[in-house]
Amino acid sequence: MLWLGVQFPMLGFEVRPPDAAHAECPKVLVQDGRVAQADERALDAGIAVGSKLATACSIAPGLLHFGRDIEAEEKRLHRLAHATYRYSSLVSLASPDALLVEARASLRLFHGLTALKERLAGLYSGLGHESRMAVAATPLAAQALARAGFPDDAGDALDAVPVACTDLSPQTLERLENIGVFRLGELRELPVRELGKRFERELTDYLARLTGRKADPRRAILPPERFASSVHLLDPIRGKEALLFPMRRLATELECWLALRGLGATVLGWTFAPASGATASLDVRFAEPRADAASFLALSRLQLDKAHLPEEVMSVYLRARQTLAMSSAAADLLALAESDAQIASRAELVDRLTAKLGEEALASLAVADDHRPERAWRRREPMAASPRRLPPVDGAERPLWLLDPPRPVRIDAFDLRTGPERIDGAWWGEGGEEGETQPREYFAALAESGAWCWLYRQGNPPNWYLHGHFA
Amino acid sequence: MAALPRNEPESERPAAAARAGSRVPNPAPAVVGNLENKLWRARDLPRRPTAPTGIGTGFPALDAELVDQGWPRAGLAELLCEGQCIGELRLLAPALAALSCRESRSIAWVAPPHVPYAPALAAAGIDLARLLLIYPRSHQDVLWAFEQALGTGACSAVLGWLSEARLRFAELRRLQFAAVQGRTLGCLFRPARAAQDASAAELRLRLSPLPEGRLQVDVVKRRGGWPLAGLEIALDTRAARPRWLREQQDRWRQGRGARMERALKGAQGPAARVP
Numbered sequence: 001m002l003w004l005g006v007q008f009p010m011l012g013f014e015v016r017p018p019d020a021a022h023a024e025c026p027k028v029l030v031q032d033g034r035v036a037q038a039d040e041r042a043l044d045a046g047i048a049v050g051s052k053l054a055t056a057c058s059i060a061p062g063l064l065h066f067g068r069d070i071e072a073e074e075k076r077l078h079r080l081a082h083a084t085y086r087y088s089s090l091v092s093l094a095s096p097d098a099l100l101v102e103a104r105a106s107l108r109l110f111h112g113l114t115a116l117k118e119r120l121a122g123l124y125s126g127l128g129h130e131s132r133m134a135v136a137a138t139p140l141a142a143q144a145l146a147r148a149g150f151p152d153d154a155g156d157a158l159d160a161v162p163v164a165c166t167d168l169s170p171q172t173l174e175r176l177e178n179i180g181v182f183r184l185g186e187l188r189e190l191p192v193r194e195l196g197k198r199f200e201r202e203l204t205d206y207l208a209r210l211t212g213r214k215a216d217p218r219r220a221i222l223p224p225e226r227f228a229s230s231v232h233l234l235d236p237i238r239g240k241e242a243l244l245f246p247m248r249r250l251a252t253e254l255e256c257w258l259a260l261r262g263l264g265a266t267v268l269g270w271t272f273a274p275a276s277g278a279t280a281s282l283d284v285r286f287a288e289p290r291a292d293a294a295s296f297l298a299l300s301r302l303q304l305d306k307a308h309l310p311e312e313v314m315s316v317y318l319r320a321r322q323t324l325a326m327s328s329a330a331a332d333l334l335a336l337a338e339s340d341a342q343i344a345s346r347a348e349l350v351d352r353l354t355a356k357l358g359e360e361a362l363a364s365l366a367v368a369d370d371h372r373p374e375r376a377w378r379r380r381e382p383m384a385a386s387p388r389r390l391p392p393v394d395g396a397e398r399p400l401w402l403l404d405p406p407r408p409v410r411i412d413a414f415d416l417r418t419g420p421e422r423i424d425g426a427w428w429g430e431g432g433e434e435g436e437t438q439p440r441e442y443f444a445a446l447a448e449s450g451a452w453c454w455l456y457r458q459g460n461p462p463n464w465y466l467h468g469h470f471a
Numbered sequence: 472m473a474a475l476p477r478n479e480p481e482s483e484r485p486a487a488a489a490r491a492g493s494r495v496p497n498p499a500p501a502v503v504g505n506l507e508n509k510l511w512r513a514r515d516l517p518r519r520p521t522a523p524t525g526i527g528t529g530f531p532a533l534d535a536e537l538v539d540q541g542w543p544r545a546g547l548a549e550l551l552c553e554g555q556c557i558g559e560l561r562l563l564a565p566a567l568a569a570l571s572c573r574e575s576r577s578i579a580w581v582a583p584p585h586v587p588y589a590p591a592l593a594a595a596g597i598d599l600a601r602l603l604l605i606y607p608r609s610h611q612d613v614l615w616a617f618e619q620a621l622g623t624g625a626c627s628a629v630l631g632w633l634s635e636a637r638l639r640f641a642e643l644r645r646l647q648f649a650a651v652q653g654r655t656l657g658c659l660f661r662p663a664r665a666a667q668d669a670s671a672a673e674l675r676l677r678l679s680p681l682p683e684g685r686l687q688v689d690v691v692k693r694r695g696g697w698p699l700a701g702l703e704i705a706l707d708t709r710a711a712r713p714r715w716l717r718e719q720q721d722r723w724r725q726g727r728g729a730r731m732e733r734a735l736k737g738a739q740g741p742a743a744r745v746p
Contacts (some may be wrong), residue, residue, distance in 0.1 A: 123688045346577045346603070349625035353605060353616055365589040379590035382603055398591035400560045401584075450680030451556040468557035468588060 002104040004088075005142030006120065007132045007173045008080070010038045011097045014129050015072040017234035026060050028053075028069040034067050050182035072099065079229070081221045083123055083256040087116060092139070092218035094167075098146060100218060126252055139218055140167070140210045145186065158210075159185025165383025166210075172203055184210075227257045227320040236275065236312035240304050243272070243313060247300060250318040251293035258323070268296060274310035282307050283356065287383040288347040289324040295348070302355035350382050371423065373442075373467065374404065396421050397444065399454040399468030406456070406465035414455060419443030423456075430464075444470065525590050526656060529565025529712070531703050533688060537674070545649040546673035547657040548619075551666045552693065553679035555584075558686045558706045559660060562678065567628060568596030568713055570656070576627040579603045579620040582613045584632055587631035596716040601627075610634045614642055621657050622649035628656040635661060644671040666691050 007015070026042035026346045028035045035056050038047050045060040057063050073096055081099050087110065090102035103116060110116040111137040116131055122125045124131040134145035136154045136450075147165040150157040159186045163176050181187050187195075189209065196204045208214035231246040247270070259267060266289050273279040283298050353362055420441035427437065440456040448454050452470035457463065500663050502707050511699055527540025534540045542563075550559045571578055580587060593599055604713065605620065607613045613633055620629040629650075638661075650657040677689035686706050690699040712720075 040643050072737070087515070346625050349577070349579075349620060350603070352619060352623070356607070357607050357612060357616065361606045362609070363606070365587060365599050365602050365604065367589045367593050367599065373588075373590075377586075398588060398594060400564070400591045400595075401556060401586055402586040402588040404586045423694070449554040449557075451554060453556075469585065471556040471558065471560040 001102055001137070002107075003139045003142040004103040004117070004134055004376075005094070005139070005146035006084070006101060006124075006144070006145075007098040007146040008077070008124070008129050008131045009097070010037075010039065011073055011076065012068055013039060015069060015076045016066060017067075019031070019358055022064055025062050025064045027064045027066070028056055028081065030065045031068040033072075057123055058263070078221070079253065080124065080127065080129065082223050082266065083127060083253065084120065084224050086123075086256055086260040087120060090218070090220045092220055094139070094143050096465075097405075098143055100142060101126050103135065112238060117164045122263070123256070128249065132451065138210060138212045140206065141169070145406060150246065156185065159183060159188065163187060166206065168206060172199060175199065216320040223257065223260050227254055227323075228317070229253050230315055230317040232315045233313070236314050238312055241308065243304070243309075244297065244301065247318075248293065248297060250294040250316060251300075254296065254318060254320060255291060255293040258320070258326075260292040261323075262326060263323040264291045264326040265320045265323050266290075267298070267320075268300065269317075269319040269321045270300060271315075271317040271319075272309050272313045273315040273317070274312050275314045277310060278308045280307065283321065283358075285351075286347070287350045289326055291326055295351075299351055299355045301467065302352065306356075340464075347383060354414075372425065373398070373423065374402070374406075377402070393460060396442075397454075397470070399470045401469040401471045403469075406467045409455070409466045411455075411464045412458075413448055414445040414453060415447075416443045416445045416455070419445075420457075434471045442467070488594065489594055490521040500534055526566045526570060528562070529569075530562070532681045532702060532704055536690060536696070536702060537693060542656050542658075542742050543656040543673045543694075544547040544656060545651045547643070547650045547659060547671070548674040549659045549665070549670060549672040549676070549691075551661050551663045551675060551677040553663040553677070557678060557680040558684075559678055561706045562686065562688075562704070563630070563658060564592075564595040564597065565712060566656075568716065570627040571598040571601045572596070572713070574627040575601075577603045577625060579605055579622060579626045579629045581605045581617045581629060582607060582631070582633070594720075610637050614646075617657070618645060621646060621655045622653045624653035624655065626653070626655050628658065630660070632660050640669060640671065641715055647673065703741045 006344055013027060022039075026045050026047070027039045028042050028047060028367065029037040033053055035042075035047060035049055035051050035053065038049055038056075042060060042063065045063075046292055046371060047059055047063070053065060056065070057315055076227060077093060077095065077099070081091050081093055084099055084101055088101045088103060088106045090105075092100040094100050101120075103113065106116060107113060108134050110119060113135065120133065132146050134142050134148075136142040136158070137153075141153065141158055144161045144165050145151075145153065148157075148161040150161065151215060155233070156261070163173060163182055163184060166173075166184070168176075176182075176187065183189070192207065193208075205214065209216040212345035229250050231249060233246065237243050237246070254265065254268075264286075266286050268284040270282040270284070271279050272282070282300070283302055284296070284303055286295075286299070290296065301401045350362060362382045364380040364382045366378050368376055368378045370376050420438060420443055422441050424439045425437045427439075438458050440458045441462075442454060442456045445453050445455050449468070453466055454470065456465055456467055458465065478681060491654070499575055525541030527541040528534055528537075539741050545631075550562070552559050567578055570576075578597070580602070583604065583606075587602070587604065589599055592602070603620075603626070605616045607616045610633070613631070617629060617631045619634070620626050629733040643659075643714045646657055646659070649655075663679065666675065670692070672692065674693055677691050679689075681687050681703065684706050686704045688702040688704055690702065692698065
């Protein structure tokens with residue numbers, strides 16, 4: 001096994017919404033009145049992790065401090081783990097701020113360790129996280145190396161890792177410090193038996209797992225069955241354009257989730273919530289299951305133009321309301337070869353039109369099995385499975401335009417040319433309307449304007465109706 | 472440099488050449504020689520391309536007058552109709568039938584004025600699975616949908632009916648550009664009086680009805696040729712159908728005859744056996 005330790009050094013800061021106004025200030029996270037984490041500016045100012053908040057404030061007067069939100073960090077770490085599941089089937093949490101990824105099984109698929117690390121780094125930076133990675137043969141070594149900032153164990157880097165970077169309890173760490181052990185190398189040189197006598201079993205156990213002398217099984221995470229995620233903003237968003245930024249982040253998360261489950265989304269549900277008041281929901285439908293963030297955003301954007309949103313949006317939620325297995329059908333080879341121009345599929349066009357014009361604005365046609373002309377066709381969903389192709393019937397000439405419903409006309413204005421063709425009505429008497437049960441006689445006629453018309457007469461004395469145009 | 476000698480009076484030219492002497496060669500031929508390859512001349516347009524590059528209209532008389540021997544494969548064509556429903560769709564139907572069978576792309580109808588009648592379309596050989604009817608509400612939406620259908624390349628042909636009063640030249644240009652980009656045939660149906668206005672469409676045909684189901688086609692604008700008036704076309708839709716379809720339909724008709732005969736025999740059979 002080859003373990004990839006991924007550490008998120010700034011996770012505590014990253015779970016907070018971005019705050020452009022105070023980007024320049026040093027920031028620290030506070031837990032129990034002490035600095036738990038400090039960003040680069042704060043460290044540069046001389047603030048040490050573990051110092052009291054009052055001390056830190058006196059060192060850097062412009063210091064911003066936040067309470068550490070452990071719950072949010074845990075949640076975010078879970079989400080990162082789920083995103084990582086795409087690259088390995090064994091992803092394990094190493095709370096509070098690290099992941100352990102089994103990389104050996106994924107090397108071949110992703111063309112080696114370097115490429116895999118690049119992909120992971122891209123994934124995390126896309127989700128807005130700084131990451132540090134290290135490779136080692138045991139999970140604990142990978143974790144310690146990542147935390148210390150070494151890429152791997154080359155040149156006995158593990159021996160140089162400070163003891164403070166390990167998972168040992170604070171008491172043990174303090175005692176080690178007291179006997180003058182600061183690095184793992186110094187610790188490993190000490191005889192194990194004596195260490196076991198002086199320290200609790202925790203330390204020898206840790207060392208055994210660190211060096212691989214003892215098995216260290218890890219619990220793998222399982223990706224969730226359903227996707228629901230949200231972004232909470234610090235400042236309200238007023239414009240629809242600005243909303244696209246949090247939406248992009250959610251769409252990217254959804255893309256990861258879909259990829260690892262081999263699914264495509266057919267219905268997305270966005271919810272936009274103001275600080276108080278009614279929320280607005282937006283459902284985006286796709287004709288075919290989709291799995292890429294770009295098309296989620298493009299279509300959501302079209303619908304967003306029409307939607308009524310709260311004036312100030314504080315939170316954005318995304319759910320995958322309906323998912324389907326992605327079909328792995330290949331694209332048309334000939335169509336691809338024919339031109340390098342961007343050829344969108346019918347589904348993409350339908351999606352785009354539906355998003356802007358609404359579902360009722362699109363239709364397709366099919367032939368229906370009925371002898372009455374107005375029932376010999378039907379509307380079909382544009383993406384419905386294509387109808388069985390009937391044999392090309394070549395009976396009497398039919399017009400290309402049908403008037404629905406037929407329009408009563410005066411016969412004087414028409415010059416009858418061919419006919420009559422007698423078409424019976426619903427003689428079985430279930431046509432409903434009077435006009436449908438009676439037989440009709442159809443004629444092709446020439447109107448004064450030069451248009452070819454399809455007329456019929458019905459009843460006694462006959463009423464004339466215009467039913468179509470031979471356009 | 473090349474333009475300079477042309478501006479000089481004719482009489483001065485030999486003098487200028489003499490002044491230049493034999494030492495400095497006249498640069499003009501070299502420049503023209505370079506330009507020769509880059510200049511597009513109307514006479515370069517192949518009058519009769521060896522293979523048809525357009526979509527055959529199904530009417531040989533019309534094909535012969537078009538430089539692509541058919542409708543443009545990527546571009547906007549305008550059908551300017553003298554009156555409504557005079558045969559403009561029948562003129563287009565053979566090409567649509569060919570497109571629907573040869574390509575897997577859709578054929579979109581944007582804002583059709585009536586219901587396209589499925590049985591008639593199927594009988595003309597148009598695959599109904601390819602059809603996509605779009606009914607936008609406003610003029611802006613019609614234009615948008617038309618441009619999307621043309622430009623995305625998801626359609627092999629897009630038929631559009633636009634509100635004439637609000638159509639601008641710039642919009643036609645956009646549509647023509649989108650059609651070229653998406654490699655789509657765009658068909659725009661407009662009244663005949665629009666023939667006077669300028670248009671960016673690649674092909675413009677004015678259609679007027681003649682007696683006995685014929686159609687007069689005036690080519691208002693075409694690539695590689697002058698306008699042309701008075702082309703007469705017989706809209707015999709059966710003859711214009713593709714050959715495979717005609718054969719299939721003939722077979723179907725024969726089969727129907729045989730079926731009816733069998734059915735009649737079957738009806739008589741038991742009766743004949745009754746003593």
